[in-house]
Amino acid sequence: MTVIQDVKSTDACVAGINCCSNTANSETSIDKSSVCVNPSSTSNVLYKPSNYDNWESNFNLCKQIDIEFENVKYTVRKFNFHERKFVTKEILHGISGAFRAGELTAIMGPSGSGKSTLLNVMTGFRATGVTGTICVNGDPISTNSPSFRELSCYIHQDDLLRPLMTIGETMMLAAHLKLGFSTSKEYKQNLIKHILALLGLEHRYHVFAGKLSGGQKKRLAIALELISNPPVLFLDEPTTGLDSSSCSQCVSLLKKLASLGHTIVCTIHQPSALIFEMFDKLYTVVDGNCIYQGPVRELVPFLEGQDLVCPSYHNPADFLLEVAVGEHDRDLVKLINAANKKYHEDADNQQINVQRLLSRIKSNDACSKIAGNLKRFPNVMSKLTAFDYVKPAADEVALEEVKSLNASVGTREKLDDKDGDACATGRRKINGPRNTAYKALHTEQASFIMQYFLLLNRIFICARRNYFLLLARLMSHIVIGLVFGYLYMNVGDKATTVLGNYVYLYGTILLLVYTGKMAVVLTFPLEIGMLTREHFNRWYGLTPYFLSMLSFEIPFQSICAIIYMAISVYLTGNNTNECFRIYYFVVLAVLATLSAQAWGFFVGATLPTKLAVFLGPILAVLFSVFGFCTRYIDITPIFRWMWHISYFRAGFHGALNAIYGLERPFLTCPDTAMYCHFRSPKVFLNYMMISDVNMADCVTLMVVVIVVMHILTLITLWHKLNKR
Numbered sequence: 001m002t003v004i005q006d007v008k009s010t011d012a013c014v015a016g017i018n019c020c021s022n023t024a025n026s027e028t029s030i031d032k033s034s035v036c037v038n039p040s041s042t043s044n045v046l047y048k049p050s051n052y053d054n055w056e057s058n059f060n061l062c063k064q065i066d067i068e069f070e071n072v073k074y075t076v077r078k079f080n081f082h083e084r085k086f087v088t089k090e091i092l093h094g095i096s097g098a099f100r101a102g103e104l105t106a107i108m109g110p111s112g113s114g115k116s117t118l119l120n121v122m123t124g125f126r127a128t129g130v131t132g133t134i135c136v137n138g139d140p141i142s143t144n145s146p147s148f149r150e151l152s153c154y155i156h157q158d159d160l161l162r163p164l165m166t167i168g169e170t171m172m173l174a175a176h177l178k179l180g181f182s183t184s185k186e187y188k189q190n191l192i193k194h195i196l197a198l199l200g201l202e203h204r205y206h207v208f209a210g211k212l213s214g215g216q217k218k219r220l221a222i223a224l225e226l227i228s229n230p231p232v233l234f235l236d237e238p239t240t241g242l243d244s245s246s247c248s249q250c251v252s253l254l255k256k257l258a259s260l261g262h263t264i265v266c267t268i269h270q271p272s273a274l275i276f277e278m279f280d281k282l283y284t285v286v287d288g289n290c291i292y293q294g295p296v297r298e299l300v301p302f303l304e305g306q307d308l309v310c311p312s313y314h315n316p317a318d319f320l321l322e323v324a325v326g327e328h329d330r331d332l333v334k335l336i337n338a339a340n341k342k343y344h345e346d347a348d349n350q351q352i353n354v355q356r357l358l359s360r361i362k363s364n365d366a367c368s369k370i371a372g373n374l375k376r377f378p379n380v381m382s383k384l385t386a387f388d389y390v391k392p393a394a395d396e397v398a399l400e401e402v403k404s405l406n407a408s409v410g411t412r413e414k415l416d417d418k419d420g421d422a423c424a425t426g427r428r429k430i431n432g433p434r435n436t437a438y439k440a441l442h443t444e445q446a447s448f449i450m451q452y453f454l455l456l457n458r459i460f461i462c463a464r465r466n467y468f469l470l471l472a473r474l475m476s477h478i479v480i481g482l483v484f485g486y487l488y489m490n491v492g493d494k495a496t497t498v499l500g501n502y503v504y505l506y507g508t509i510l511l512l513v514y515t516g517k518m519a520v521v522l523t524f525p526l527e528i529g530m531l532t533r534e535h536f537n538r539w540y541g542l543t544p545y546f547l548s549m550l551s552f553e554i555p556f557q558s559i560c561a562i563i564y565m566a567i568s569v570y571l572t573g574n575n576t577n578e579c580f581r582i583y584y585f586v587v588l589a590v591l592a593t594l595s596a597q598a599w600g601f602f603v604g605a606t607l608p609t610k611l612a613v614f615l616g617p618i619l620a621v622l623f624s625v626f627g628f629c630t631r632y633i634d635i636t637p638i639f640r641w642m643w644h645i646s647y648f649r650a651g652f653h654g655a656l657n658a659i660y661g662l663e664r665p666f667l668t669c670p671d672t673a674m675y676c677h678f679r680s681p682k683v684f685l686n687y688m689m690i691s692d693v694n695m696a697d698c699v700t701l702m703v704v705v706i707v708v709m710h711i712l713t714l715i716t717l718w719h720k721l722n723k724r
């Protein structure tokens, strides 16, 4: 790595490098890059961007993103049962503010004040009902847009991690998904090591995520998102549930990330004085309004200006919350107005500073383009106070850096400097490789097919380790196969036990419908939480995820059904010489269990777990009565459509027809029996009113149910994931 210039001040570095790193990047209006200081260096050296193929310098490259919002309102519309009409409720009442690159901002406020809502709105997790302007580096943007999604990630309060995957596996999977396969494995391994070291998790590489402490889980959740190096990190209550030492570790980690140039915003509840001081900025929300925003150190003077004096030795964070909940005789409207005034005054002061800086830089001959470039970097404004302070050093750095860059460029290859402009040459040389590096980091996700295989592999790993659940599913089919088999032993080939066999066939379809449906009704809702987070943070697409899930569940459920049938068919004596009957029976029973499974996915994806667990079996029971000792013509006309769509009916009738239909010869009538009424299977089918079963119709109905229900599940999930 080539050291360009030793810089003591981070602010000077950022401002200095910006002055020569801008590019007329027309690809996207928010792709404005700058180079960060490498944290592993002892002397804060700037790294030459041409080392972009090095994992470490890549990781330390970060876009600098400033988010500004003006008059943001969030309204929800709900049906009120008391008033029997839709009512609207405004939760955020036109708040304004800014989250700056390189700063750690805390959103504070009493419970129910709107902290999470503000975070949801700023991340784009909630987009419907949001009004106002949100700008990224000065350009208005929709937080729901893909370009904003690329820039940010949202780490929720509860860390939903796969407990049976090690940290290393989880990180590598995320790296494969996020960085794709054009990036080498070695690069990914180095990157993972670097991130884990940064987060103090390197010694836990082989530990299962489920065995981590609360603080370590939070850090892992952050580490996973850092793989794609998002410039903006939003965190919902990252310190909740942590002891004071983990809490302070977590916040100092966030502070470290902010110092790398990330924009870090998190909600926090009642921090200790020590932790409170670690934040750069504070955004305080009360009843959906902002009562203070600005540097943490300016909070106490600001409150004093509002006649709210924080007692000595009192934690300012506690005092602020006391003020927020209405203690200390505060006037909320006055506070809101004062905070608003302060915010706009601060912004105006920054503008003045920018003008001063621009005029100073313009006088610098060697870097005449700096002024123009700076205008395109609103994030520099946030640095201006510090920049102004170290201005002489910073100017020197900017000048030296350009000279140094040109020198190194010039010796490597003879450049045709068309502009005759030192800055322009340096700029081109910097941004070419840097943009390539960003592409490698941000845009080359794993392809559809690779996402599918990676997710399938994850399912296999988890299934192998959580074998108890799978074993329970398998064993229940074996045990019930044995129980049913012995209960209805040898009922299959005798004319005297036809009714017993009828009950066995009905019980078989009922069992397979339940096991097929309930296994997914119970587990799928748990998946949705993880799917929502990973999908929102752009790990993978919904379709590869769903296909990988089906690729595991469909074969597994089919195998369970086949094992059950192999045992029970043998014991019940249904294995006649006519093998085709058994094949038909197995195919129909497997299709019935897969239809039920498809319904289970749909119910699990649509309803909350508690409701799904209740409604899943109810639906199974509802459909199981159609075709059970009832003729179509006997069904009340308004319910006949249910007969048509009942996969249970199709499976059961198909199974009966497979065993007793299809021109089955007479059954054996034991010598001990006086009279065998059902010696002819046809007589039995007529008696049960199912003599006209069409096997093709039964199979078609169940295949259609499977396909349609999976498509509906996919649509429901898509709607859930994208309805914000």
Ligand SMILES: Nc1ncnc2c1ncn2[C@@H]1O[C@H](COP(=O)(O)OP(=O)(O)OP(=O)(O)O)[C@@H](O)[C@H]1O
Pocket (backbone or CB within 6 Å): 076, 078, 089, 091, 109, 110, 111, 112, 113, 114, 115, 116, 117, 118
């Ligand atoms: N979708 C919604 N429908 C109705 N009310 C909502 C909705 N979302 C949030 N609210 C209400 O908005 C207010 C702010 O909620 P929010 O979750 O943002 O508070 P908070 O400050 O994060 O609280 P806490 O610290 O307890 O998590 C609460 O009164 C909440 O009931």
